[in-house]
Amino acid sequence: MSREERKNMIEFITKMRELNKEQLLYMTDAEIEHIYNQTYYHHEEIAE
Incomplete structure (x- = not known):
C-alpha cells in the first residue's frame, strides 16, 4: 500500500470511528x- 492510500484510509477511519490517529500509526498495513x-x-x- 502506498503512503497516500494509508493516509487516506487513516483519515477515513478516524472520521467514521472513535479511534485515535496515534493508535492507527503503529498498526500494520x-x-x-x-x-x-x-x-x-x-x-x-x-x-443505503
Missing part, C-alpha cells in the same frame, strides 16, 4: 486495511 474495510462496509450499509 494489513490491520489498517482490515479496519478500513469493516468501517467502509458498515458505513455503506447505513447509507
Whole structure:
C-alpha cells in the first residue's frame, strides 16, 4: 500500500470511528486495511 492510500484510509477511519490517529500509526498495513474495510462496509450499509 502506498503512503497516500494509508493516509487516506487513516483519515477515513478516524472520521467514521472513535479511534485515535496515534493508535492507527503503529498498526500494520494489513490491520489498517482490515479496519478500513469493516468501517467502509458498515458505513455503506447505513447509507443505503
